[in-house]
Amino acid sequence: MLRVFTNNKGKTFGRHLTKTARFFQALVFPYLCLNCRILLNPGTAGPYTGQACFCKQCLARGLPLFEPPFCTRCGHMFDAGENHLCETCLKRLPRIRRVRAALAYQGLVRDILPLFKYQARLSLTRFFEPLMFDAFSRFFENKEIHRILPIPLHTRKLRQRGFNQSFLLVRGFAKTYCKIHGTKPLWKVDTTSLKRVRYTSPQTGFDIAVRRKNLKNAFQVTDTAAIKDRNILLVDDVYTTGATCAEAARVLLAAGANRVDVLVLARA
Numbered sequence: 001m002l003r004v005f006t007n008n009k010g011k012t013f014g015r016h017l018t019k020t021a022r023f024f025q026a027l028v029f030p031y032l033c034l035n036c037r038i039l040l041n042p043g044t045a046g047p048y049t050g051q052a053c054f055c056k057q058c059l060a061r062g063l064p065l066f067e068p069p070f071c072t073r074c075g076h077m078f079d080a081g082e083n084h085l086c087e088t089c090l091k092r093l094p095r096i097r098r099v100r101a102a103l104a105y106q107g108l109v110r111d112i113l114p115l116f117k118y119q120a121r122l123s124l125t126r127f128f129e130p131l132m133f134d135a136f137s138r139f140f141e142n143k144e145i146h147r148i149l150p151i152p153l154h155t156r157k158l159r160q161r162g163f164n165q166s167f168l169l170v171r172g173f174a175k176t177y178c179k180i181h182g183t184k185p186l187w188k189v190d191t192t193s194l195k196r197v198r199y200t201s202p203q204t205g206f207d208i209a210v211r212r213k214n215l216k217n218a219f220q221v222t223d224t225a226a227i228k229d230r231n232i233l234l235v236d237d238v239y240t241t242g243a244t245c246a247e248a249a250r251v252l253l254a255a256g257a258n259r260v261d262v263l264v265l266a267r268a
């Protein structure tokens with residue numbers, strides 16, 4: 001039901017609801033803070049905004065968007081100035097052409113991302129997905145992307161978790177695109193051409209060298225024809241050291257991908 005209210009900006013069905021309809025909607029599906037679960041007054045804010053999804057106390061922790069200035073390549077955010085290449089990228093240009101994000105991995109984002117990923121708080125998707133689509137539209141041209149690939153999970157991990165959090169972030173992309181443009185997108189969300197063939201233990205807490213070693217040969221391209229000469233957009237939930245995306249990009253480029261960009265929910 002709530003999915004109906006999560007389309008992209010300007011096209012939100014929720015905005016057209018009358019006050020009475022809103023009242024009944026709230027009775028049946030009360031608005032709870034997606035973090036602490038206290039009851040919210042839905043008010044008049046768009047249903048996907050921070051104000052409509054979180055209480056004041058939680059919002060006070062900060063919910064910063066991913067915004068310039070940042071490194072034009074790896075998306076590392078700067079405190080001031082213009083967009084430019086960061087020192088690390090200047091020293092060695094990464095394989096990934098651009099890393100862009102919806103949010104900065106700070107404040108409230110640090111609380112809700114683990115809830116989403118490890119405690120299956122999937123109601124957060126209604127907040128995350130429109131933000132992701134918005135970031136996608138802001139930072140990428142539709143015609144320059146051929147395939148959108150959520151970072152795959154190993155079958156064992158997928159079975160344990162029950163869902164792939166990266167896929168949930170882009171699951172509704174094609175539908176949202178159709179609603180806005182009235183036509184099908186040229187790109188395709190692809191969950192089969194890249195596979196995770198190596199089970200890796202949870203990354204948190206490991207240093208970068210250990211992470212890289214753990215990830216070596218973790219991915220495999222299963223459909224070369226789908227990847228060769230294509231522009232790939234990898235999607236992940238969070239970008240910290242970038243080791244996961246870098247390894248996936250290496251494998252995709254080795255399989256003949258034209259270029260690899262990355263879109264994440266939150267950039268550390």
Ligand SMILES: [Zn+2]
Pocket residue numbers: 033034035036037038054055056057058059
């Ligand atoms: Zn709250």
Ligand SMILES: [Zn+2]
Pocket residue numbers: 071072073074075076085086087088089090
């Ligand atoms: Zn950089």
